[in-house]
Amino acid sequence: MIYFDNGATSYPKPRNTYIAAAEAVKNYGFNSGRGGYVESVRTAEKIYSVRERLGALFNFQPQNIAFTANCTAALNMAIKGSVKKGDHVIISSLEHNAVWRVVNHLKKDGVIDYDIAKFSYDDDETVNNFESLIGKRTSLIVCMAASNVFGVAFPIDKIGETAKKHGIRFIADGAQAAGVMPLDAEKDNIDILCAPGHKCLYGIMGTGFIAVREGVHLETILDGGTGSESLNPDQPDFLPDRLEAGTLNNIGIAALGAGIDFINSVGMENIYERELGHAQMLYDGLSENKNAVLYCKRPEKYKNAPIISFNLGDNQSEKTAALLAKRGIAVRAGLHCAPLAHSHFGTLERGTVRLCPSVFTTRRECEFLLNTLKKI
Amino acid sequence: MIYFDNGATSYPKPRNTYIAAAEAVKNYGFNSGRGGYVESVRTAEKIYSVRERLGALFNFQPQNIAFTANCTAALNMAIKGSVKKGDHVIISSLEHNAVWRVVNHLKKDGVIDYDIAKFSYDDDETVNNFESLIGKRTSLIVCMAASNVFGVAFPIDKIGETAKKHGIRFIADGAQAAGVMPLDAEKDNIDILCAPGHKCLYGIMGTGFIAVREGVHLETILDGGTGSESLNPDQPDFLPDRLEAGTLNNIGIAALGAGIDFINSVGMENIYERELGHAQMLYDGLSENKNAVLYCKRPEKYKNAPIISFNLGDNQSEKTAALLAKRGIAVRAGLHCAPLAHSHFGTLERGTVRLCPSVFTTRRECEFLLNTLKKI
Numbered sequence: 001m002i003y004f005d006n007g008a009t010s011y012p013k014p015r016n017t018y019i020a021a022a023e024a025v026k027n028y029g030f031n032s033g034r035g036g037y038v039e040s041v042r043t044a045e046k047i048y049s050v051r052e053r054l055g056a057l058f059n060f061q062p063q064n065i066a067f068t069a070n071c072t073a074a075l076n077m078a079i080k081g082s083v084k085k086g087d088h089v090i091i092s093s094l095e096h097n098a099v100w101r102v103v104n105h106l107k108k109d110g111v112i113d114y115d116i117a118k119f120s121y122d123d124d125e126t127v128n129n130f131e132s133l134i135g136k137r138t139s140l141i142v143c144m145a146a147s148n149v150f151g152v153a154f155p156i157d158k159i160g161e162t163a164k165k166h167g168i169r170f171i172a173d174g175a176q177a178a179g180v181m182p183l184d185a186e187k188d189n190i191d192i193l194c195a196p197g198h199k200c201l202y203g204i205m206g207t208g209f210i211a212v213r214e215g216v217h218l219e220t221i222l223d224g225g226t227g228s229e230s231l232n233p234d235q236p237d238f239l240p241d242r243l244e245a246g247t248l249n250n251i252g253i254a255a256l257g258a259g260i261d262f263i264n265s266v267g268m269e270n271i272y273e274r275e276l277g278h279a280q281m282l283y284d285g286l287s288e289n290k291n292a293v294l295y296c297k298r299p300e301k302y303k304n305a306p307i308i309s310f311n312l313g314d315n316q317s318e319k320t321a322a323l324l325a326k327r328g329i330a331v332r333a334g335l336h337c338a339p340l341a342h343s344h345f346g347t348l349e350r351g352t353v354r355l356c357p358s359v360f361t362t363r364r365e366c367e368f369l370l371n372t373l374k375k376i
Numbered sequence: 377m378i379y380f381d382n383g384a385t386s387y388p389k390p391r392n393t394y395i396a397a398a399e400a401v402k403n404y405g406f407n408s409g410r411g412g413y414v415e416s417v418r419t420a421e422k423i424y425s426v427r428e429r430l431g432a433l434f435n436f437q438p439q440n441i442a443f444t445a446n447c448t449a450a451l452n453m454a455i456k457g458s459v460k461k462g463d464h465v466i467i468s469s470l471e472h473n474a475v476w477r478v479v480n481h482l483k484k485d486g487v488i489d490y491d492i493a494k495f496s497y498d499d500d501e502t503v504n505n506f507e508s509l510i511g512k513r514t515s516l517i518v519c520m521a522a523s524n525v526f527g528v529a530f531p532i533d534k535i536g537e538t539a540k541k542h543g544i545r546f547i548a549d550g551a552q553a554a555g556v557m558p559l560d561a562e563k564d565n566i567d568i569l570c571a572p573g574h575k576c577l578y579g580i581m582g583t584g585f586i587a588v589r590e591g592v593h594l595e596t597i598l599d600g601g602t603g604s605e606s607l608n609p610d611q612p613d614f615l616p617d618r619l620e621a622g623t624l625n626n627i628g629i630a631a632l633g634a635g636i637d638f639i640n641s642v643g644m645e646n647i648y649e650r651e652l653g654h655a656q657m658l659y660d661g662l663s664e665n666k667n668a669v670l671y672c673k674r675p676e677k678y679k680n681a682p683i684i685s686f687n688l689g690d691n692q693s694e695k696t697a698a699l700l701a702k703r704g705i706a707v708r709a710g711l712h713c714a715p716l717a718h719s720h721f722g723t724l725e726r727g728t729v730r731l732c733p734s735v736f737t738t739r740r741e742c743e744f745l746l747n748t749l750k751k752i
Binding site for chain 2: 001005008009011012013017018021022025026029030031036037038039040068069070071072073075076080096097098100101102104105108196198204205206207208220221222223224225226227230231233234235245246247248249250251252255318321322324325329330331332333334335336337338339348
């Protein structure tokens with residue numbers, strides 16, 4: 001298989017991710033923070049070390065990083081935990097359903113109303129599109145770092161700055177950026193960062209996290225045992241316990257730690273440049289293919305995550321993906337759970353074929369894909 | 377290590393659980409239901425096969441079983457998804473914080489009020505304790521199959537029957553029973569069953585499920601991408617998609633499948649009888665130890681999950697656990713995230729030391745523990 005679906009889940013994983021997962025099943029399958037025996041304590045230390053690595057990567061306090069089942073769970077906790085009745089929320093015009101369905105649910109329940117700020121290639125215009133929607137009731141801005149469909153990146157730092165200026169909470173969705181493009185709580189004024197472990201961070205499925213800036217309070221949507229303050233009828237008010245009810249996915253967390261170590265050893269910028277190089281190669285190759293339809297500008301450093309969307313001729317995107325699948329090439333087609341983004345770029349009707357290289361993708365694989373696309 | 381903390385997470389796992397987890401990291405780390413390539417389709421088939429196995433074990437439709445991060449997430453989804461403003465809820469006097477904190481949060485928010493039905497060794501009295509609390513606004517009964525602290529089992533079938541008679545929804549928490557004691561949606565009139573994958577089902581951490589009887593509607597607390605009906609601003613109204621937002625823990629789910637296969641190959645009743653035999657041996661041994669304090673009757677078939685709680689002399693439970701840990705014996709002490717249960721049995725002040733054997737526990741390990749307890 002030639003794999004270009006890294007935007008869904010990265011594959012393969014670094015060798016140490018596999019090793020860490022297998023080790024963790026045997027050595028860290030104990031409930032941390034709930035037992036006093038040595039294996040439980042060692043497990044707690046292992047998990048804390050992954051909080052530390054995530055904290056260092058994104059500039060959050062380690063204890064303010066709570067592990068979740070996936071990025072979607074983190075976004076639900078961040079958004080639903082932030083708003084109160086009567087609040088106004090602003091999201092971008094490219095948001096994933098992990099944000100759109102959440103704000104829509106809150107709106108349907110009469111809790112909030114929301115507006116959609118348009119993405120623009122001009123960063124100042126994008127920021128202005130957000131700022132012009134801010135009203136007296138606006139309490140929250142939610143924006144992805146980069147589109148999961150088209151790869152275009154948002155000026156997260158400037159949006160964060162604008163939110164801060166207006167005293168508005170800012171949630172960044174790092175689904176396609178965390179691990180490959182720089183995200184920094186302080187520099188980017190991110191109040192809450194949500195991200196998956198199994199994409200650019202090279203962990204395995206079943207992990208995500210919510211990172212919360214010191215002093216940012218969240219109501220909880222998942223309550224339960226935390227191994228702490230058991231007599232308290234409410235969730236403890238300290239992190240990470242407040243946001244971690246029930247048994248954690250220790251195996252996934254340990255594997256995520258290995259994924260982060262891999263990123264640190266190769267260097268995030270090196271990974272990004274390699275992946276971006278592939279994305280540019282794919283873009284250039286598709287530009288030369290008269291049958292290919294592209295929707296965005298050529299990917300550029302810090303303006304794009306390494307993701308390309310295209311279509312072939314008049315084909316429905318699923319048809320092109322099926323033709324590629326027959327030839328052993330794995331891509332994803334359709335709406336990618338992001339109808340807003342397709343609405344923005346005018347691809348709602350047939351969706352797009354999405355190409356996401358990872359650090360393990362080779363130029364030969366890109367060539368093979370481009371040549372295959374010329375023939376079908 | 378001699379491990380008696382299987383009530384937190386079972387350890388070790390059956391050999392095939394380890395193998396399935398390692399295989400899944402390599403072969404099933406693809407997003408199911410979102411890609412058309414063969415690896416994605418195979419992953420979807422694998423996941424469906426685990427739904428089928430769970431469905432067969434607990435008598436639910438396979439597609440009505442949604443995977444969750446843990447049992448706590450499932451209980452939050454079940455309880456919060458079931459109630460509306462003004463509802464009255466009944467829970468048992470032994471509930472875990474995964475239920476108590478949830479209903480408490482709902483009460484604090486002014487959504488529901490709730491009452492607590494007392495456990496009794498007399499099943500009819502227990503049922504009567506529930507039934508006598510039913511009022512016009514009562515819409516939901518939540519009850520554990522067995523106590524995570526004291527092992528005592530509830531007459532789930534009779535509570536289910538009572539709920540049905542009154543047209544009330546019934547949620548069973550199978551945390552300490554699912555996989556070892558029989559639970560059946562139809563026979564026991566369970567509307568929603570919540571359970572973890574990493575305890576009696578011999579899967580790994582990071583998995584749980586919510587099983588929903590046909591026709592039972594749930595509001596969602598986690599919204600997001602499902603790979604289906606992407607244009608729909610709401611969660612799809614069909615299962616399992618409605619309750620599965622974001623990427624699943626495929627690795628955990630595949631390992632859970634192997635855990636269920638293990639149970640089926642050994643036979644659930646055989647496993648139960650073996651574990652219950654160990655629990656009885658521990659109980660009898662502790663009864664002969666003049667320094668040991670027991671709180672419940674001797675465990676009996678179908679009246680108890682294989683869990684024993686005790687204390688030693690005037691020790692705080694944590695002190696006894698620490699002394700055992702020094703001798704290589706892993707137990708858990710304290711409140712076990714279940715203050716209600718300790719309040720019921722009068723152990724709130726010092727908690728209890730909990731002993732949970734698994735199918736892999738040996739009589740020699742039980743003997744070693746009992747002998748060790750005589751010496752400390």
